[in-house]
Amino acid sequence: MSSRAPLLWSVAGLLAAVALPWYALQEGLDSGAWLTGLWSSEDYASGLAQIIQHGRWWLAPVLAALAACLAICLVPTSRERCGAWLMIASAAGLALFVAQGLAIGLRGWSADWLVAAFGELAGRQIGTGAGAALVMIALLALLSIGLALRGAFGGDAFVAGAITTVAASILLFTAWPILRILVQAFQDGDGVFRPALLLERLAAEKIWSVRCLVGGGRCGVAWNTLILAVCCAAGTTALGLAFALIATRTGFHFKRTLRVLTVLPIVTPPFVIGLALILVFGRAGLVNQFLDWSMGVASTRWIYGFQGVLLAQLFAFTPVAFLVLIGVVEGVSPTLEEASQTLRADRWATFTTVSLPLMRPGLANAFLVGFIESIADFGNPIVLGGDYGVLSTEIYFAVVGAQLDYGRAAALGLLLLAFALGAFFVQRRVVGQGSYATISGKGDSGLPTPLPDAARRAALWVAVPWAVFTFLLYGFAFVGGLVKVWGRDYTPTLDHYTKAFAIERTADGLIWSGAAWNSFWTTVKLAAIAAPLTAALGLIAAWILVRQRFVGRATLEFATMLSFAVPGTVIGVAYVFAFNVPPIEITGTAMIIVLCFVFRNMPVGVRAGMAAMSQIDRSLDEASATLRGRAPQTLVYVVLPLLRPAIVGALVYGFVRAVTTVSAVVFLVTAEYELATTYIILRVINGDYGIAIAYSCALIVLMLAVILLIQFVVGERRLGRRIAPPLGGRA
Amino acid sequence: MKTVWLGAAIGAFAFASPASAQGVVNVYCSVQVEWCTLIANEFQKASGVKVSISQKGSGETIAQLKAEAQNPKGDVWFGGTGDPHLQAAEENLTEVYKSPKLSELHPWAIKQNTDSAGKTVGIYAGALGFGLNTELLAKKNVKAPACWVDLLKPEFKGEIQMANPNSSGTAYVAIATLVQLMGEEKAFDFLKKMHANINAYTRSGTAPMKAVARGETMVSISFVHDGVTEALAGFPVKTATPCEGTGYEIGSMSIVKGARNLANAKKFYDWALTPEAQKLEAQAKQFQVPSNKATPVPPEAPKFADMKLIDYDQAKYGKSSERKRLIARWDAEVGGLPKP
Structure with a gap:
């Protein structure tokens, strides 16, 4: 590590403290109005000016720590000593930064005991701005460089930087908001701390009742949630595996169609599947009407409840399982299978004793993702649940319903987290410590073995009807956007589309007069910003979790999954709670929406990256290291090209989820930054299904286009050297 | 790694920009979206104040008010069933305001105002x-x-x-x-x-x-x-x-406690109680009974005169x-x- 990097970082940090406004600006940086007021105006002043000119003495120690870092870099000394001093100075600076941010808020001291200890404070401070943010980033960078110089993380500053970045960002944007809201579980309505209250809230009969088994009545929401999640996880894993096997290991003719169909549900805005299921299976739906008309069978309401929710979740989450599994199934090296067949094992024995066990990390990951998706799902239970309550809906109604009880919501949120935690540990037990590496640098890896007949038939029998059914469901939804009122008036019309997406040509040029354009472009813009950030952060996290050994690795791994397990509504409220007041005051901006997208969707990138990475033999990294490649080179030239399916998965998922998320952002959107989904939900609530479906169809087309674009740009990974014959090869 | 940090920094630059606070009123709107859009546009035309409207159910709105209590982002809460408004009044999330238009309203709308010690008012029932x-x-x-x-x-x-x-x-x-x-x-x-x-x-x-x-x-x-x-x-x-x-139910309206644009919020509040503002409801195809006695009522709307109404005790049951x-x-x- 040259001493240039710490020097650059300390200079950059100090520059930010002198030349950029320390606090957040009402009108944003791009207006440029702050340039003239950097010294004199209290609103626009830089960090240094705030200390000298405006009496904010508490910022001085932070800047002093940064200056100390600069001094340390300039003094020639040994590597270790320089590292130790850097570490101490930057850690002290960070601690002071955090302490002043938390202790001094909008009205001076932010806690009563601080007032009691130090007396009233004249000053106050608003949210962190560009200057403060850059100073903090510089201090973080210096901390990781210091750690690396002292020999931590293999002495590699890149690894140290990656780990600090991931850890700090997760701490800030996942752990902190969730902690803020979970503390509420121990507080009563007036904010008094009463630990016993949590037990009281969790022991409620409504949560744990088993009356559906004995005596009749409804079961507790905890049991409902667990049963649903296990069924959903098992179902999605099986379906996802079937699709992945067909896509990679059979000569099935319609593979491409199949792939598109499996991707369809994931690009579908929420409520559409639920609505389509109601249109088809509801009491006034096509199936019931037909049964009634042809056989006089009385209409039933079976779609509302466990069955309906499970069906909708299977539709919605099978593609996620597919995306997790396809990388793994593709990655199982044919070498081992060929070896097995050389040893006279038949195809079935090879499949069950070699291929399947090698897919175990993928299967376990898919199961985990399915389980967690199911317990955190909100859209499907709310549309189709009827009386069947699950924890996520229960939490939502504890927050927004007639009870308005944050404490209960937080307690239920804790329970949900406990379930996620349990699933996580079970998954780690199942995968265990075995080695699943199959991609090594040892030359030609052969061709994948076609599936044994029995497995192929089973996979086709599962997948094809499912695909046909999906196709039908989407067909109905699509038609729903082209008729006047579904169920009443089937006159074909384009009204819904023109209402949403009209563009008028006038003398002044084009006017985007459709009602949907504003939310449409906001959504596209924010999702396009969030997706690459999501993928980058997710894959870097996966890389350090799989490839690096350091203290607190398991904790970090769990923390990455945290935001995924908490239902969107809780995240949304938690974000408002945590980021509405200084030190970080970003509610009402586009930034909070992007951050919410990134940290909520990153876990899938992490899981997919980890599953794919555990297949890549470490010897490749070692080979790169032997050739004097440093960590960044190894990552860029060796690991990333082999991770292409995972990159595609993470990018696609990051974009698509950003476009389709509802529950997490419902508290974060404003008139200025309205999102497509919230707009659609409003139309649905209003009963205006035509325009909702029309808009959803437009979004689906957009997302498919983006997926194809991402596939095209990132490309596929090439493992073997042989070209597959047309049949039996990979898609 | 630098690139990630750089990205984060650029993100911080580009988006930490809430709208300017000149001549604005932020309305949390808990009625149907067409109605919300209409009142936003019409008030803007009538007063020149820019309306920034965000449509949410009344449950979601009170959840948000509670979460934002320390640093309110909204100014007026328009519409939504009366109970959450009374609850917000009880939890001190809303501001006392006696509008000069109060005398033009139906008794049930005024009663909502007195029940909440002046913190909310009926706009429809x-x-x-x-x-x-x-x-x-x-x-x-x-x-x-x-x-x-x-x-x-x-x-x-x-x-x-x-x-x-x-x-x-x-x-x-x-x-x-x-x-x-x-x-x-x-x-x-x-x-x-x-x-x-x-x-x-x-x-x-x-x-x-x-x-x-x-x-x-x-x-x-x-x-x-x-x-x-x-x-x-x-x-x-x-x-x-x-x-x-x-x-x-009495659909209500309240001013958020600590509203940043209090003057504009009051202007909006007074305007929303006029017949000109309340007839927008029918235009948005909603058929509750408006609270200003002078507001014309469309023929399709259910009339209170045709029903037997109980003397609903909003104060006790709210x-x-x-x-x-x-x-x-x-x-x-x-x-x-x-x-x-």
Whole structure:
């Protein structure tokens, strides 16, 4: 590590403290109005000016720590000593930064005991701005460089930087908001701390009742949630595996169609599947009407409840399982299978004793993702649940319903987290410590073995009807956007589309007069910003979790999954709670929406990256290291090209989820930054299904286009050297 | 790694930019989206103040007000059923304001203002009643229910839908109405008997009326003005108000405590109580009764004069403690009963 990097970082940090406004600006940086007021105006002043000119003495120690870092870099000394001093100075600076941010808020001291200890404070401070943010980033960078110089993380500053970045960002944007809201579980309505209250809230009969088994009545929401999640996880894993096997290991003719169909549900805005299921299976739906008309069978309401929710979740989450599994199934090296067949094992024995066990990390990951998706799902239970309550809906109604009880919501949120935690540990037990590496640098890896007949038939029998059914469901939804009122008036019309997406040509040029354009472009813009950030952060996290050994690795791994397990509504409220007041005051901006997208969707990138990475033999990294490649080179030239399916998965998922998320952002959107989904939900609530479906169809087309674009740009990974014959090869 | 940090820094630059605070009013709007858009545009035209509107249900809005209490982002909360507004007043989330327009309002709207010590005011009212799917009634050859007691008849077995009071203000109004009409013990007896005829307690208060429109259920317990909207959209929906008498909601408006644009908020508040503002409701195809006596009422709208209304005690039944008690009792005695 040259001493240039710490020097650059300390200079950059100090520059930010002198030349950029320390606090957040009402009108944003791009207006440029702050340039003239950097010294004199209290609103626009830089960090240094705030200390000298405006009496904010508490910022001085932070800047002093940064200056100390600069001094340390300039003094020639040994590597270790320089590292130790850097570490101490930057850690002290960070601690002071955090302490002043938390202790001094909008009205001076932010806690009563601080007032009691130090007396009233004249000053106050608003949210962190560009200057403060850059100073903090510089201090973080210096901390990781210091750690690396002292020999931590293999002495590699890149690894140290990656780990600090991931850890700090997760701490800030996942752990902190969730902690803020979970503390509420121990507080009563007036904010008094009463630990016993949590037990009281969790022991409620409504949560744990088993009356559906004995005596009749409804079961507790905890049991409902667990049963649903296990069924959903098992179902999605099986379906996802079937699709992945067909896509990679059979000569099935319609593979491409199949792939598109499996991707369809994931690009579908929420409520559409639920609505389509109601249109088809509801009491006034096509199936019931037909049964009634042809056989006089009385209409039933079976779609509302466990069955309906499970069906909708299977539709919605099978593609996620597919995306997790396809990388793994593709990655199982044919070498081992060929070896097995050389040893006279038949195809079935090879499949069950070699291929399947090698897919175990993928299967376990898919199961985990399915389980967690199911317990955190909100859209499907709310549309189709009827009386069947699950924890996520229960939490939502504890927050927004007639009870308005944050404490209960937080307690239920804790329970949900406990379930996620349990699933996580079970998954780690199942995968265990075995080695699943199959991609090594040892030359030609052969061709994948076609599936044994029995497995192929089973996979086709599962997948094809499912695909046909999906196709039908989407067909109905699509038609729903082209008729006047579904169920009443089937006159074909384009009204819904023109209402949403009209563009008028006038003398002044084009006017985007459709009602949907504003939310449409906001959504596209924010999702396009969030997706690459999501993928980058997710894959870097996966890389350090799989490839690096350091203290607190398991904790970090769990923390990455945290935001995924908490239902969107809780995240949304938690974000408002945590980021509405200084030190970080970003509610009402586009930034909070992007951050919410990134940290909520990153876990899938992490899981997919980890599953794919555990297949890549470490010897490749070692080979790169032997050739004097440093960590960044190894990552860029060796690991990333082999991770292409995972990159595609993470990018696609990051974009698509950003476009389709509802529950997490419902508290974060404003008139200025309205999102497509919230707009659609409003139309649905209003009963205006035509325009909702029309808009959803437009979004689906957009997302498919983006997926194809991402596939095209990132490309596929090439493992073997042989070209597959047309049949039996990979898609 | 640098690139990631750089990206984060650029992100911080580009987006930490809330709108300027000059001549703006931020409205949390808990009525239908067309109505919200209309009032935003019309107020902007009438006053020159830029309206930034964000449409959310009343439950979501009070959740947001609570979360933002230390640093409020909204100025006015327009619309939504009265109970959450009373609750916000009780929890000191809203500001006292006596509008000069108060004298032009119906007595029930003024009473809402006095009940909350001046923190909220009625802007519209809607009566509770039944939503009926005429096609299903004809098909099963059942006479439409006219009174609460009709709902206990065996021919409605599995045909009635109402919302769950745990999550819906509409359902709470229904329970409070029955309690005021029959006395608490008899009301719960009634609810227990009616349980046999209920097919689902939905989460949202408007869902039962939508279910009636789509033919998912024959009868719903809903606000009757929602039925007019569905009927105009072409669905076979009819409404009725019970012969014994029925309760009503008072859609309300409050000014957020600590509003950043207090002057504009008051301007908006006064304007929203005028007939010019209130007739926008009918334009948005909503049919609650407006609170200004001078506002013209469209012919389709259900009229209070044609119904038997009880003297709904908003002050008593709008209190959180009474509400929590009744909901808990419903949950223990009715909601958890096995399905017959």
